[in-house]
Amino acid sequence: EAGVTQFPSHSVIEKGQTVTLRCDPISGHDNLYWYRRVMGKEIKFLLHFVKESKQDESGMPNNRFLAERTGGTYSTLKVQPAELEDSGVYFCASSQDVRDTIYFGEGSWLTVV
Amino acid sequence: AQSVTQLDSQVPVFEEAPVELRCNYSSSVSVYLFWYVQYPNQGLQLLLKYLSGSTLVKGINGFEAEFNKSQTSFHLRKPSVHISDTAEYFCAVSKYNFNKFYFGSGTKLNVKP
Numbered sequence: 001e002a003g004v005t006q007f008p009s010h011s012v013i014e015k016g017q018t019v020t021l022r023c024d025p026i027s028g029h030d031n032l033y034w035y036r037r038v039m040g041k042e043i044k045f046l047l048h049f050v051k052e053s054k055q056d057e058s059g060m061p062n063n064r065f066l067a068e069r070t071g072g073t074y075s076t077l078k079v080q081p082a083e084l085e086d087s088g089v090y091f092c093a094s095s096q097d098v099r100d101t102i103y104f105g106e107g108s109w110l111t112v113v
Numbered sequence: 114a115q116s117v118t119q120l121d122s123q124v125p126v127f128e129e130a131p132v133e134l135r136c137n138y139s140s141s142v143s144v145y146l147f148w149y150v151q152y153p154n155q156g157l158q159l160l161l162k163y164l165s166g167s168t169l170v171k172g173i174n175g176f177e178a179e180f181n182k183s184q185t186s187f188h189l190r191k192p193s194v195h196i197s198d199t200a201e202y203f204c205a206v207s208k209y210n211f212n213k214f215y216f217g218s219g220t221k222l223n224v225k226p
Contacts, residue, residue, distance in 0.1 A: 004156065035214070042117070043157075043203065043216040056212055091157065098211045104149070104157035 002026065004105035006092050012111045018080040021108045025074070025094030031055075032075050033095075033102065034067060038088040046090075049075060050098075082112045115140045115206050119217035127225050128196055134189040134220045136178075136204030144206040146187040147214070148178055152200045160202070163187065174198070199224045 005024045013019050025032045034046040046065070047057040051072035060067070064083070069075040079086050089107040118137045126132045138144065148160040161172025168180040178189045187204060204217040 031212075033212075035216075040218070042218040043205075043214075045213045045215070048212045059213075093157075101159055102214075106154065106156040 004092055004094050004103050006090075006105040006108045008108060009106065010109045010111075012113060013082055015084055015112055016081045018078065019082055019110060021077045021079075021090050021092075021110070023075045023077070023092030023094075023105060025092070026096075026103055029094035029096050029103075030072070031095045031098055031102075032069060033093040034075070034077055035091040035093065035104075036088050037091065037107075038085070043091065046077075079110070082110075084112050086110060087112045115144060115208065115215040117204050117206055117215050117217035119202075119204055119220050121220050122218065123221045123223065125223045125225060126194055129193045131192050132190065132194050132198075132222065134202050134204075134222065136187045136189065136217060138185050138187065138204070138206050138215075140185075140206060140208075142208060144208055145211070146178075146180060147205040147207070148172065148176070148187070148189050149203045149205060149216075150200050151203065151219075157203065160189070194222070194224050196224050196226060198222060 007022045032049040035043050037043040045059040048055045049069045066078045091107045093102045093104040095102045116139050146163040149157040161170045163170045163180045171177045176191050201219045201221045203219050205214040207214050
């Protein structure tokens, strides 16, 4: 069974540009999460989807970040325009039920220069 | 609000020695506790979790952790480490609804031969 897959694994963009990160959860998992780890800091919650609905987006830093999950399958996280402080690792995770084990992807490394 | 403190950012240890990775948390409500591990170039993997019941929790790869409510701690231990345990370890808490994890800043375990 395929795990949580994220694309791209690494991205280097200039300040002001746009980047879109994609996450494919484990098949059948209704719950999808985005987390972010800024260099050397703790991993922080961004948002939680249940199917296509945003259950909790309290961790989204500002309106430059837009997450979507059309059709309740894969999700995208767009950063527009990117700023230097957006650099870090963006993790996606999924679970079948909210109380089940949450499986994480390998992360998308974003560097804004 | 919840917060998690991992005081040791790096822990060097020789192979076959015991190790303890410390985790303290603060919360105004009851929480569930988790340890995740990230091996190089991989995603986060669940090591163990405490939801209720026995305060001593056993996980994968010979790790265990003990929940201490009075000291608000959930330290991770292994009696004899292997080179393959070299990784970064994250302590995390969640509230009853499970939809959001609060992570510590991580502890890098470096096992030397």
